[in-house]
Amino acid sequence: MNDNNLSRLTEKITVGAMEDEEDTHRTPPKKKSRVEKKKTKIVQRFRDDWLEKEEFKFWLQRVPGNLCKARCKLCCHEYTADISVLRAHGQTEKHREKEKPLKDKSMKMTQFVQRGSGIEEPLSIAAKSAEIRIAAFCAEHNIPYAALDHLSDLLKSSFSDSKIAHKIVLKRTKGTAIVKNVIGETEKCRLAEKLKITKFSVLTDESTDISATKTSCLLARYFDEEEGKIVSKFWDLVQVLQPGKVTSATAEHLYNNIIASFKERGIPMANIVGFGSDGCSVMMGVHNSVASRLKRDLPHITIMKCICHSLHLCASEACEQLPRTCEDFARNIHNFFNSSSKRQSEYVEFQMFSNVEVHKLLHPSQTRWLSLATVVDRILEQWPALLLYFTDQWLTIKLKMAQSIYECLNDPFNKLFFFFLQWVLPKFTGVNKYFQSAKVVITDLHEVMIDLYKTLLYSFMKRNYVNSRPLSEVDPEDKVHYLPMAEMYLGVQVLLGQQSRQVQERLDLLTHFREKCQTFLICACVQIKKRYDFTNSFLENLRIFKPKNALSSIEREKTPSLIPLLVTLPRVCEQENYQDVDDQWRRLCSYPLGQEIKALDTDLFWATLLSIQNEGGVHLFQNFTEIRTSVFRILNSSHTPTLQLRRPPKKNYIYIYKYNTDFIYKK
Incomplete structure (x- = not known):
C-alpha cells in the first residue's frame, strides 16, 4: 500500500473516532411515544323491561325528562340508570327493610299513596292513622296528653308482633299538634264551608x-x-x-x-x-x-x-219563698256524712235494717235550684233510715248538728214541705229536660209552656177564672179568684200527710205551711208570665209544622195560608217566593203519603218530604220545606x-x- 492511501485511511479512522466521542456526550433524542386513542364510554339509558323484573318491580321508576337516571320509590333517591348500580342499591340494608313488607304481602303499586315528593308505604299510612285515632280518643274522653309519653312504648311492648304498633311515634307534643292542627282545624273548615252556603x-x-x-x-x-x-x-x-x-x-x-x-x-x-x-x-x-x-x-x-235558663230563674225565685230550714236541712245531712268514712259505713247498716236502697246522700247545688229536685227525692227515700240513724247519734254523741237534723226529721211540717217540693219541682225539671233534647221540639214550645202555666194556676186559682180569658190576661196575684186554703192542690202526699194526728194538732202551723206553698205557686206563675210571652203569634203558629198538624185537614181550615208567619221572617223567605210556598202548603194535606212517613219524627218527616218528586223530577215541596228548616234553625230548642x-x-x-x-x- 503506497503512502498516500495509508495516510487517507488513517485520517478517516481518526475523524470517525472523534465523531463517536462527541456522540457519547450529546442528549439522546426523545423517543416518539405511541398515541393511544381513548375508548368512548357508552352511557346506559333507562330500560322499560327493568320494571318487569322481580328485583325492581316494587320500587323502580323512571325519572321524567332524564333517561340516564332511575328513581327508588321507597327511598326517594335518584341513581344512575345502570343495572349494576341499581342492584347494589337494592342490596342495602335500609332499602331491603322498606321492601320486605311489600314482597311478603305481594302488594301492587296501586295501593301506595302519593304524598309530597315521595310515596309512602301502606304500613306508614296505617301507623299515622293509628296516631290520629289515639289522639282523638284522648280528646274525646278528656285524657291528659301527658299519658301519650308512655302509651306508644306500652303499645310496642304489648303488641310485639304488630308492625303498625312499632311504627307509632306519638308523644304529648305530637298528640296535641294532631288535635289542634289536624282534627280540630279540619272539622272547623268543613263546618265553615257549610255555614257559607246555608242560613x-x-x-x-x-x-x-x-x-x-x-x-x-x-x-x-x-x-x-x-x-x-x-x-x-x-x-x-x-x-x-x-x-x-x-x-x-x-x-x-x-x-x-x-x-x-x-x-x-x-x-x-x-x-x-x-x-x-x-x-x-x-x-x-x-x-x-x-x-x-x-x-x-x-x-x-x-x-x-x-227557655231553660228562664225556667231555672222562675224556680229559683219561687224556692226563695219557702222556709230556709228546708235547704239548710238538706245541706246539713250531706255535710254530716261527706267527710267521714266511718259515719257512711255505719249508716249503711241502718239502710239495710230499714230496707231502703243503699244510696249516698246528695248535695244541693249553690247556683242551680233545679238540682234540689233530686236531693228531695233522695232524702224522702232515705227518711226511715235517716230517722233511726240520727236518733242514735243524738242520744250517743249529742252533737249540735245531729240534734238539729234529728229535730227536722221529727217535724211533720218539714216533711210536708219536702212532699210539696217533690210534687212541684218536677214540673220545672221535666220541661227543662224536654227542651234539652237533641230533637226538634221547638214546635211544642208554646203548648208545653201553656200546660205548665195552667197546671200551676189550677193549683191555687179557680178554673172558671183561668179558662174564661186568655192566659195573658190572667193575673196570678188577684186574690179574689184564689181557692180557699184547704182546697189548694199541693200533691197527693201532702193531702195524705195533712190528715195525720200530729199535723191536725197544730192548725196554726198547717195554715203557715199552706200560705208558704201558695206564695211559692204565685211567685212561680208571676215569673213565668214575666219571662214568656203568651201572646207571641209566631211561637203559637209553629205548631203547624208538627207532622200531624201539617197533614190535618182540620188544622188546614184554621191555617189556610202561611202568609201571617212568613211576614214575620223576612230574613228567611223573600216576598217573591210567598206564592210558591203557600201553594205547596195548601197542597200538602191532600198529597198521598205512606203511613211509614207520617210516623216519622219531625226532622226525618220533613227531610223525607224534601226528596219527593213528580215524574218530571221536580221537587213538589222544596220551597215550603226550606222555609220549615229555616224556621227550625232560627231558635234554640235545647239548652x-x-x-x-x-x-x-x-x-x-x-x-x-x-x-x-x-x-x-x-x-
Missing part, C-alpha cells in the same frame, strides 16, 4: 271555669243536608277577658267577639237569621246589649231567650252550652285552643 242561628253562653277563666262558647244551629236534620254544632270557644287588655265583659266586647269569629272564616253575616242566649242584661237588654247590636246590624233577625272545664296549664291561650279543638272533635 243558621247563633247560640252562646258564658262560663267561668275552676281557674277563674271566663270563656264564651258559640254554637251554630243549621240544617245539615248530609244528616238530613237540624243540628247544633260547636263553633268556637273565645276567652272573654284578657289580663291587662280587656277587664270587663261589656256588650260591645262580646258582640265584637261573636262577629269576628265568623268573619275571620269568611262566613257572610247575611246567613245569620237567629240568636239565642240567656236573659242577662248584657246579652238581652233593650238598649245596650248584644241583642240590640244584632238587631241594628242584622235587621229582622229573630232573638229569643233560652245553651254551659261548660265545665278542668284546670288549665300555665299558658292559658293554649288551654283555650285545646278545648276549642277538643269540643269540635266531640261534636
